[in-house]
Amino acid sequence: MNQTQQSPKIVVVGAGWAGLGATYQLVQQGYDVTLLEAGGHPGGLVAGWKTAQGRSVEAGIHGFWYPYRNIFALVKQLGLNPFTDWTRSSQYSPAGLEVESPIFQQEPRLPSPLGTFLYTRFKRLFLKKYEVDAVE
Numbered sequence: 001m002n003q004t005q006q007s008p009k010i011v012v013v014g015a016g017w018a019g020l021g022a023t024y025q026l027v028q029q030g031y032d033v034t035l036l037e038a039g040g041h042p043g044g045l046v047a048g049w050k051t052a053q054g055r056s057v058e059a060g061i062h063g064f065w066y067p068y069r070n071i072f073a074l075v076k077q078l079g080l081n082p083f084t085d086w087t088r089s090s091q092y093s094p095a096g097l098e099v100e101s102p103i104f105q106q107e108p109r110l111p112s113p114l115g116t117f118l119y120t121r122f123k124r125l126f127l128k129k130y131e132v133d134a135v136e
């Protein structure tokens with residue numbers, strides 16, 4: 001961009017992962033960016049909390065896999081280390097527990113998506129005997 005030109009103004013709507021990432025890249029390129037967020041906090045589906053029993057609950061995004069090169073490059077560039085160790089995870093709908101995933105790294109390695117299909121417990125498909133943690 002020509003230094004004598006005024007920075008073009010850009011409005012990004014939504015401060016989820018996509019909006020924050022886009023805003024960061026646009027600001028890096030010299031644009032004058034306004035980021036609008038309707039909710040009470042940034043992050044969108046990147047949100048979570050702990051239950052009274054200390055169990056982690058995630059609203060959406062919770063797993064970051066090796067192919068996420070842009071995300072790993074970004075957190076390194078920002079000097080952040082937001083990731084916890086691998087954990088098991090469960091997904092619930094209003095009907096209750098739907099899916100439970102193991103720590104895939106602890107299972108024998110299989111080509112994707114075979115490992116995902118065999119190790120993930122889909123409660124409503126009844127493919128495997130299912131053991132459920134107590135719901136809090």
Ligand SMILES: Cc1cc2nc3c(=O)[nH]c(=O)nc-3n(C[C@H](O)[C@H](O)[C@H](O)COP(=O)(O)OP(=O)(O)OC[C@H]3O[C@@H](n4cnc5c(N)ncnc54)[C@H](O)[C@@H]3O)c2cc1C
Nearest residue numbers: 014015016017018019036037038039044045060061062063
């Ligand atoms: C249960 C679940 C589990 C998931 N697990 C994973 C996972 O493990 N790994 C993974 O990579 N992905 C996962 N995803 C997907 C991931 O969460 C989403 O792809 C990602 O968070 C989407 O980011 P986003 O910025 O596009 O949208 P969002 O995170 O939805 O953000 C959109 C933002 O825009 C705001 N907004 C909307 N309308 C307006 C408006 N008119 N004005 C101002 N602000 C507005 C909202 O308030 C929100 O903050 C999961 C999703 C779900 C639902």
